[in-house]
Amino acid sequence: MTPKWELVSLPRWEMTAYWILSFSSHLYSFYQLHRFSKEHEVSLDREVQLERGFLIWGFKKDPTDFEWSFWNEWAWQSLLWSLIGHAVVSRLAAFFLPQFRLAVLTVYGILSAGWLLGVRGLTLLMLHLSISLVVAQLRSPILSWFCSLLLLSTLNVTAFQDLQRGWYTSEDQYYLLLFSTAVCTLRCISFSLELCWCPRKAGGPNHCPPLEVQGLKTLIFQFYKLTAYCFYHPLFYNGPILTYRDFSEQIDRPVCKVSVVYVLSGILRVCVWWCLAEFMIHFMYMHAIQSNETYLEMLPPWALGGLALALVQFFYVKYLVLFGVVSLLVRLDGIEPPKLPRCVSIMYSFTGMWRHFDVGLYKWLIRYIYVPLGGSRHGVFRKLVSTALAFGFVCFWHGCHDYLQYWALLNWIGVLVENVLALFFSSRPLHHIIVRCLSPRMQRRGLALISALSTAFLILSNLLFLGGIHVGRIFWKRLFVQEWRPPRHLG
């Protein structure tokens, strides 16, 4: 058996010192980025049209984070009201028609989706669902996968994109359809694979709702279940993703009694996160700056660090808001949502990052890709392949752009290097030497030192995801190449 590392805690004064150092360097680098934003406000305004700010008096606001502006606009326009409507309908149905609650929620979900996506958008989604269900009748996971990937790839075909754009008066409506179709595909994959595996499972009726009996009646019943799962309103547009198994096990539970304090504290928490995200884009124009290479080259070192931190922190706070709102509603329906993302500033490894950031997607990837391909229990080669295909799928699902391919490759390498290092340091002779030469506290400090390297590459790879290739390239050049070169003597 490989020996295990036991990590002890460090003295309290030392931990306090690290927290203070980390916190103050965050704040100082944000302040430097703020100064840079203010100094270049006029030219940034000319380039990206900063908006009139409202949160802090006299400040402008950087509106160039597409996802944030997009969901905020939809939220105020309609989504907030339809989500509140869902909560009311769900409560009323639980009270007056408990046995038909799922049917009521399904009708509500379909009507809400149709209201925003139109009849043609709704028909497209129903077509995806029907095709997936028909293929799943063959009970072949490979065929189901093939069909889902084919459906997913249609989202990137220009002719289909143009056709769908033509259905709407605004680009935003098209994007709403695109996002909901992409998330729906994940649900279709989940449903189809559960259906394929169902007959083989010994789980009994709890784990295996009556999907395995053949016949038209069953097919209609399955379609109803799939529609209820895909059109469940709180999770419909943007997730987080729940597997069909988790959804079907929990949706029939009686809705929980709501304490007003619980709801109000949940709403308050989301409002605080929303204000924090808005504060960040009023205080620092990080998205406008990252879109222009000249600014990236000009940024002083602290402001450059501040930019990287601000980009990843903003992404985290954004997802606290987006997932936080729907998680609150989902919990009121008696369903346990995936945990919210963990703060990115306390992440120090690739492995940990993906376990704790989008927990719903992680569980989905583990259940439908990683474990079926062997995962970590069938040798190194299977682990290499399973990890590659997990990242490969995420890259494909996001559209397979070139910067996503680099992101997936770097993350794959990152996860593998961490696994190799963990094996290396746990190997008997080395473990023995380390335990003899280093005190438990020094072992922990050593791990922290190694993790610093991992963290640096983790930030770099995710900057590629958030900003594209040019951002990754300039950060690589400025932080990893230039900063480590010995200074040249003049004269």
Ligand SMILES: CCCCCCCCCCCCCCCC(=O)SCCNC(=O)CCNC(=O)[C@H](O)C(C)(C)COP(=O)(O)OP(=O)(O)OC[C@H]1O[C@@H](n2cnc3c(N)ncnc32)[C@H](O)[C@@H]1OP(=O)(O)O
């Ligand atoms: C100071 C500032 C720092 C900032 C820091 C930067 C942060 C910057 C953030 C910005 C964020 C931007 C960008 C985000 C944008 C997206 O959110 S998109 C991202 C979507 N997510 C991904 O792409 C992640 C893809 N990768 C993964 O999900 C995981 O790495 C993988 C590939 C599944 C591997 O997971 P893993 O946990 O390493 O796998 P492993 O431990 O081997 O196995 C997991 C479990 O399965 C079990 N298992 C494995 N194989 C088997 C088997 N054959 N049979 C049964 N069970 C098995 C294991 O026992 C284990 O069980 P538990 O220990 O959990 O009980």
